[in-house]
Structure formats: C-alpha cells, structure tokens
Amino acid sequence: MSAVTTMKQNGGIWNIWLKFATITLCMCLATGNAWANDDGNRWFQIKTSLFGDKNILSGEEILGLESPARAMDAAIVPIAIDSKIEQTPDHYIKSLYLVIDNNPSPVAAVFRFPGKHSWETLSTRVRINAYTDLRAIAELSDGKLYMVNNYVKASGGCSAPSLKDPAAAAAQLGKIKFRLPEEFNHGDLVATQLLIKHPNNSGLQFDQVSRFYIPADFIRTIEVTFNGEEVFTADTDISISEDPSIRFGFTPEETGILEVHVKDSKGRSFSHSIDLTENSKG
Known part of the structure; x- marks a missing residue:
C-alpha cells in the first residue's frame, strides 16, 4: 500500500498534523527544547511517515524551488x-509534497x-515557525x-496573529476568485491564480482579548476542475498562510x-466557477 493511499484512508495530512503536534509537545515537555533542535531526526520521521523506506532521489533536474533565504x-x-x-500522459508529476521540517505541522500541502493538464x-504562501529546511x-x-x-530563515509564522478585523474577515469567509490573463487562446498554458478568503487559523495564535488560543480553522481540501475533469486536488493544513493563494497553470x-470546490476543518464547503467561453475574469 502506498503512502498516499494510506494518507487518504487515514484522513490525509490532518492525521499527520495531529501526530507531529503530539510528538512535538511531548518532546518539548520532556526536554524543554523543541524538536526543531534535531533537524536530521525531524526529517527522518517526516520521510518515514510519508514514504516509508522508499528512496528519494535528487530532484534538481525535475523541480526548481524558489523561496526567500530570509x-x-x-x-x-x-x-x-x-x-x-x-509532462505527458505517460510521464508526469503525479503528486507534489510541500514540507516545512520545523513547523508544528510539517506537511503544508500535497498536490x-x-x-492530463501540464x-x-x-x-503559494506559507507560514514558517522556525529556521527550517523547506522541501x-x-x-x-x-x-x-x-x-x-x-x-x-524565519520564525513565529504559525503563531503570528492576523492583522485583519475579525468581523470583516468573517464577512468575507469563503469568498473565492480566479484571476486569469486578459487574453489567452485555447490550447495555451494559462497562468491562473486561485484566491480564497479564509483565516486559516493555526490553533497557535493567542487572542489578546479573550486570553485564549484561537481554535484551528483552516482549508483542508481543494479540488479544481475544468468541464468536470480534474485539473488538480490539494490537501492543505495550518502551514498555508491566511487567505490561501495558489498560482498554477492549465x-x-x-x-x-x-x-x-473547497472544504475546511469546520466542515464548511465553498465553491466558485467561471465560464472561459469569453475569457471571463474573476
């Protein structure tokens, strides 16, 4: 059984989030230090949870990764x-894992x-809680x-409070927009941006008014289709920034x-569609 199949059957990366949050807390209590202090062990545990003993090869000829050094x-x-x-129907990237080693929930997303669609x-945009390898x-x-x-090099991203007014954010919850080029031809690879209004609360943010931690509330699944056929799906979690943004091509x-179609950790569902017949925007 593959690691992906196991993740789907066991509730996806939400279960991995629970597992790593529990282990990290236990180690902090036991040693007084976060698990982030042992980066090699951290990555070994993540790799084993996702892929078992499968070999991972250097991807420099397969992928490029851009991120700020600080x-x-x-x-x-x-x-x-x-x-x-x-990418062709016979040779393509089937799954793409975004891992942030030293985050409380290290598996930020699985696309x-x-x-069919190259x-x-x-x-996207992510939260980073401590200096870390991003994979x-x-x-x-x-x-x-x-x-x-x-x-x-970054720290405190998972516990950083939102700068938005809570009432205004609640009013915008679940609003979705597509951004596409002004003009494009069918058959071209179209650069597209998906924008979702959602707080993506991590569960680690502290409410200065109530003096309690704000409960986790985040996007869990995203499914994008064109004429009913899948373009991509994604399992995401608290490591994705507030108001998720995903740029992709199809x-x-x-x-x-x-x-x-979007679902969040509170069981809410949101949907949005546009007709590309006349190069519609929004």
Whole structure:
C-alpha cells in the first residue's frame, strides 16, 4: 500500500498534523527544547511517515524551488515550484509534497495531478515557525521520488496573529476568485491564480482579548476542475498562510467551466466557477 493511499484512508495530512503536534509537545515537555533542535531526526520521521523506506532521489533536474533565504514576514512566505520536465500522459508529476521540517505541522500541502493538464509553475504562501529546511518532493507517474530543498530563515509564522478585523474577515469567509490573463487562446498554458478568503487559523495564535488560543480553522481540501475533469486536488493544513493563494497553470483545449470546490476543518464547503467561453475574469 502506498503512502498516499494510506494518507487518504487515514484522513490525509490532518492525521499527520495531529501526530507531529503530539510528538512535538511531548518532546518539548520532556526536554524543554523543541524538536526543531534535531533537524536530521525531524526529517527522518517526516520521510518515514510519508514514504516509508522508499528512496528519494535528487530532484534538481525535475523541480526548481524558489523561496526567500530570509523571510520578511514569517506568516506570509512566498514559494514557487517549477517543473523542469515536459509532462505527458505517460510521464508526469503525479503528486507534489510541500514540507516545512520545523513547523508544528510539517506537511503544508500535497498536490495531486491527473496527468492530463501540464503545468510549469505552482506557487503559494506559507507560514514558517522556525529556521527550517523547506522541501518540494515530486512523485512521478512511475512511482519514483525526487526532492529539492532550500533553507529559510524565519520564525513565529504559525503563531503570528492576523492583522485583519475579525468581523470583516468573517464577512468575507469563503469568498473565492480566479484571476486569469486578459487574453489567452485555447490550447495555451494559462497562468491562473486561485484566491480564497479564509483565516486559516493555526490553533497557535493567542487572542489578546479573550486570553485564549484561537481554535484551528483552516482549508483542508481543494479540488479544481475544468468541464468536470480534474485539473488538480490539494490537501492543505495550518502551514498555508491566511487567505490561501495558489498560482498554477492549465491548458484549456476548449471553452468551458473552470470550477473549484473547497472544504475546511469546520466542515464548511465553498465553491466558485467561471465560464472561459469569453475569457471571463474573476
């Protein structure tokens, strides 16, 4: 049974979040130091949980990873992952794992692709809680794993409070927008941005008024389709920044409907669609 199958059956990366949060807390209580002090052991545990004893190869010829060496804002760290291979139905990136070793929840997202729609770049914004290795791991359609990683200096991103007014944020909750180029031709790779209004509370943020921690409340699954066919799906968690933003590319071979379905950890569902017949925006 593959690691991906196991994750799906056991509740996806939400169970990994619970596992690592529990282990980290226990080690902090036992030693007085966060698990982040033993980076090698941390990555070994993450790798074993995700992939078992499968070998991970150098991914420098498969992926590119862009991230700041030192983040200006640890709660909003931009990252971009580039595909360096020509993706075809016979040879493509099936799954893409985004891992932040020293975050309380290290598996920030797992993206899955059907192999029909090629992509060149995938980008988002993440929280980083401590100086850490940031990893992108590609699982190809042949089952082989490839990894690239950068070191990012940032701290406190998972506990940083939102700067938005809570009432205004609640009023915008679940609003979704697509951004596309002003003009594009069918058959072209179209650079698209998905924007979701959601606090993505980590559960580690402290409310100065109530004097309690704000409960975790975050996007768990994202499914993007075009004319009913999957473009990509994603399992995400608290390491994705507030108001998630995902930039991706897909190739519409015909006119049709681009649609997204989102579910969060509170059981709420949100959807949005646009008709690309007339190059609609929004």
